[in-house]
Amino acid sequence: MTVTFPQKGLPWLLLLPQLLVTAIFFLWPAEQALEQAFYQEDAFGLSREFIGLENFADLFTDPLYYQSMLTTLVFSFSVAIVGMSLALLLAVMADRIIRGKLAYQTLLIWPYAVAPALAGVLWWILFDPSMGPIALWLKSAGINWNHYLDGNQAMILVVIASTWKQISYNFLFFLAGLQAVPRSLIEAAAIDGASPFKRFWTIVFPLLSPTTFFLLVVNLVYAFFETFGVIDATTKGGPGQSTTTLVYKVFDDGFVGLDLGGSAAQSVVLMAIVGLMTVIQFRFIERKVQYS
Amino acid sequence: MTDVILEKVGKTYPNGYHAIPSVDLSIEEGEFIVLVGPSGCGKSTLLRMVAGLESISTGELRIRGERMNEKEPAERDIAMVFQNYALYPHMSVYDNMAYGLKNRGMAKKMIEEKVSDVAAMLGLTELLQRKPRQLSGGQRQRVAMGRAMVRDPKVFLFDEPLSNLDAKLRVQMRVEIRQLQRKLGTTTLYVTHDQVEAMTLADRLVVLNKGKAEQIGTPMDLYNKPATPFVAAFIGSPSMNLVDANLTEQGIHLSETLTLPLSHQHRGDIVWGIRPEHLEVSDERNADFALRIQAVESLGAETLIHGKIETEFGNGEPMVVRLSGPHLPEVNSLMWLTAPMSHWHLFDAKTQQRL
Ligand SMILES: Nc1ncnc2c1ncn2[C@@H]1O[C@H](COP(=O)(O)OP(=O)(O)O)[C@@H](O)[C@H]1O
Ligand SMILES: [Mg+2]
Numbered sequence: 001m002t003v004t005f006p007q008k009g010l011p012w013l014l015l016l017p018q019l020l021v022t023a024i025f026f027l028w029p030a031e032q033a034l035e036q037a038f039y040q041e042d043a044f045g046l047s048r049e050f051i052g053l054e055n056f057a058d059l060f061t062d063p064l065y066y067q068s069m070l071t072t073l074v075f076s077f078s079v080a081i082v083g084m085s086l087a088l089l090l091a092v093m094a095d096r097i098i099r100g101k102l103a104y105q106t107l108l109i110w111p112y113a114v115a116p117a118l119a120g121v122l123w124w125i126l127f128d129p130s131m132g133p134i135a136l137w138l139k140s141a142g143i144n145w146n147h148y149l150d151g152n153q154a155m156i157l158v159v160i161a162s163t164w165k166q167i168s169y170n171f172l173f174f175l176a177g178l179q180a181v182p183r184s185l186i187e188a189a190a191i192d193g194a195s196p197f198k199r200f201w202t203i204v205f206p207l208l209s210p211t212t213f214f215l216l217v218v219n220l221v222y223a224f225f226e227t228f229g230v231i232d233a234t235t236k237g238g239p240g241q242s243t244t245t246l247v248y249k250v251f252d253d254g255f256v257g258l259d260l261g262g263s264a265a266q267s268v269v270l271m272a273i274v275g276l277m278t279v280i281q282f283r284f285i286e287r288k289v290q291y292s
Numbered sequence: 293m294t295d296v297i298l299e300k301v302g303k304t305y306p307n308g309y310h311a312i313p314s315v316d317l318s319i320e321e322g323e324f325i326v327l328v329g330p331s332g333c334g335k336s337t338l339l340r341m342v343a344g345l346e347s348i349s350t351g352e353l354r355i356r357g358e359r360m361n362e363k364e365p366a367e368r369d370i371a372m373v374f375q376n377y378a379l380y381p382h383m384s385v386y387d388n389m390a391y392g393l394k395n396r397g398m399a400k401k402m403i404e405e406k407v408s409d410v411a412a413m414l415g416l417t418e419l420l421q422r423k424p425r426q427l428s429g430g431q432r433q434r435v436a437m438g439r440a441m442v443r444d445p446k447v448f449l450f451d452e453p454l455s456n457l458d459a460k461l462r463v464q465m466r467v468e469i470r471q472l473q474r475k476l477g478t479t480t481l482y483v484t485h486d487q488v489e490a491m492t493l494a495d496r497l498v499v500l501n502k503g504k505a506e507q508i509g510t511p512m513d514l515y516n517k518p519a520t521p522f523v524a525a526f527i528g529s530p531s532m533n534l535v536d537a538n539l540t541e542q543g544i545h546l547s548e549t550l551t552l553p554l555s556h557q558h559r560g561d562i563v564w565g566i567r568p569e570h571l572e573v574s575d576e577r578n579a580d581f582a583l584r585i586q587a588v589e590s591l592g593a594e595t596l597i598h599g600k601i602e603t604e605f606g607n608g609e610p611m612v613v614r615l616s617g618p619h620l621p622e623v624n625s626l627m628w629l630t631a632p633m634s635h636w637h638l639f640d641a642k643t644q645q646r647l
Contacts (some may be wrong), residue, residue, distance in 0.1 A: 034436055182376065184376055185381075187378070190344075190345070191343060191372050192395055192439075194366075198597035
C-alpha cells in the first residue's frame with residue numbers, strides 16, 4: 001500500500017518531532033562524544049587540548065578496561081543464557097496448558113512492564129544483606145550473602161535482576177515459536193517412537209532455532225547496553241570492579257572519575273559494537289523462518 | 293486372522309463434544325479398510341484413536357488380540373501418513389525415513405539397508421539428501437509413505453493423504469498406494485471424504501455419519517444395497533435420486549398424481565431411490581413419468597440431464613439422469629423415463645433403514 005500526501009511538506013512536518021528527538025538526544029551527543037574522544041579536558045571543563053588517538057591508546061592499554069570487557073561478556077552471556085533457558089522452560093510448560101493460557105501469559109508480562117531501575121531496587125531490597133528476605137533466608141541455609149563484599153555474589157545479583165526483566169520478552173517469543181510448530185510433527189515423532197524429551201531436542205528445539213538465535217542477539221544487546229539502571233540500583237558496579245560493565249564504566253569514568261576524554265573514547269567503542277550487533281540483528285530478521 | 297478389532301469404541305472430547313457414540317469394526321489381516329464420510333463426521337477422530345493420538349473414551353481397541361487402549365502410539369506398531377505429510381522440515385529425506393528406526397535402536401547398517409530398499413521401491417533414491425522443502429507435493433507424499441513403510445508396521449493408518457495433491461497426481465498415487473498395499477500385505481485403515489477414492493481403494497468401506505458407522509461392506513455391497521438413504525446418497529456419483537414418498541396398497545405415491553405400482557407389505561412414509569444411471573429413456577405410452585429438463589451437462593462419454601418430475605401442479609422432485617454417449621435434448625422439453633423396479637431402493641422414512 002502507498003499513501004500519497006497532497007503536499008510535499010506534510011510528511012516532513014509529521015516526522016519532525018521524531019527527527020528532533022533523535023537529533024537532540026542521539027545525534028548531537030554522539031557527535032559530542034566522537035569529538036570529545038580526541039581531546040583531553042581538565043576536571044572543571046574549562047580548557048581542552050587535542051590529543052589525537054591518545055585516549056584510545058590509553059584505553060586499550062588499561063588492564064581495567066579488559067577486565068570490564070570480560071565482566072561484560074560473562075554478565076551478558078549469563079543474562080542471555082539464564083533468561084532464555086528459564087523462558088523456554090516456562091514457554092514449554094505454558095504451551096502444554098491449553099486452557100487459561102491468556103492468564104498465564106499476562107502474568108508473565110508483568111516483569112517486562114516493571115521499569116528496569118524499579119526492578120533493580122526490588123532485587124536490591126530482597127537481597128539486602130541485613131534485612132532482605134532472600135538474603136536472610138540464604139543465611140539461615142548457611143550461605144553468607146553479602147554482595148557488597150563478594151564480587152561473585154554481586155555478579156549473581158545483577159544477572160538475576162537483569163534476567164528477571166527479560167524473561168517475559170523471551171517467553172512470549174518462545175511461546176509463539178512453540179505454537180508455530182505443527183502438532184502433527186510432534187505426533188509423527190511420537191509414533192516414530194521418540195520419548196517426549198527426545199521429541200523436544202530432535203524436533204521442537206531445532207525448529208525453534210531461528211527464534212533462539214534472534215533472542216540471543218536481542219538479549220546480548222540488552223545485557224550490553226540496557227542494564228545500566230539495574231546495575232546502578234543494585235551494586236553500582238562494585239564491589240571493586242566486579243560488576244562494572246563497559247556501559248557502566250563509561251558513566252563511572254566520565255561522571256565519577258571525571259575523565260571525559262577517556263569516557264568518550266569508550267562510548268565510541270561501544271557505538272561501534274552496537275552498530276555491529278544491529279547489523280547482525282537486521283541481517284537475521286530479513287531471513288524468513290520456514291516450517292514446512 | 294482378525295488383526296484389528298474396535299469394540300464399541302466411542303469418543304467424548306474434553307470439552308464434552310460427543311464425536312463418536314460407538315463403533316464396532318473388525319479388520320482382517322491384510323485388509324484395506326476405508327473410512328469415508330463428510331467432513332466433520334469423526335473419521336480423523338476414529339483413526340487417531342487407533343493411532344493412540346487421542347484417548348479412547350469408551351470401548352476397547354485390540355491389535356492382534358492385545359488390548360491397546362493404554363498403549364502409547366509408539367507401542368502399537370502402527371505407522372501413520374498425515375494429510376499435511378508432517379515431514380520433519382529440518383531433516384533430509386533419509387533422516388526423515390530413518391528417524392523411527394533410530395529411535396528404536398536399530399543398527400546403523402540395518403537402517404541404511406531398509407531406507408535404501410524402501411527408497412528404491414518408491415523412486416526416492418535420488419532425493420535422499422534433499423530437505424522436504426526442496427520436494428514437490430507428490431514427492432513429499434512419497435516420503436511420508438516411505439517413512440511409514442520402512443518401519444514395516446502391523447497397521448498403516450492414512451488420514452486423507454491425497455487431498456493436498458492435484459487431481460491427476462491424486463489418481464496416480466491412488467493406484468500406487470493400492471498396489472503397494474497389495475504387495476506388502478499390510479493391514480490398512482484409510483480415511484477420506486472422497487467417495488471415488490473410497491470405492492476404488494477399499495476391500496471394505498465404513499461409511500461414517502455423525503460418528504456412527506451407517507454401513508460396513510464391500511464397495512459393491514454399498515452400491516447395490518445401501519442400508520440407509522445417507523449411504524445411498526453418499527456412494528455413487530452423481531448421487532442417487534431420492535424422493536420422499538408414501539407406500540400404500542396401490543404402490544408408491546411419488547406425488548398426488550404419480551404412483552408407481554408395487555405390492556409390498558410395508559405401509560407409510562418411505563424414501564424411494566433410483567440411481568441416475570438406472571433411469572431409462574422411454575416413450576409417452578410406456579414411461580413411468582416425465583422429466584422437465586432444466587440443464588444438460590455433456591461430458592462426452594456420458595451426459596447428465598438435470599430436471600424435475602413433471603406433475604400437474606408443477607414443482608416435482610428434482611432428478612438426475614445419466615445417459616451414456618452424447619445427447620442434446622432441449623432445455624424445458626419433456627423427457628419420458630422408465631424406472632426399472634429391479635433398481636429401486638426403498639427406505640423407511642422413520643427408521644431410515646432399507647426395506
Ligand atoms: N480436540 C477436539 N475437541 C473437541 N472437538 C473436536 C476435537 N477434534 C475434533 N473435534 C470435533 O469432532 C468432530 C469430528 O472431527 P474429525 O474427526 O476431525 O472429523 P473428520 O476427520 O471426519 O473431518 C468435529 O465436529 C470436530 O469439530
Ligand atoms: Mg479429518
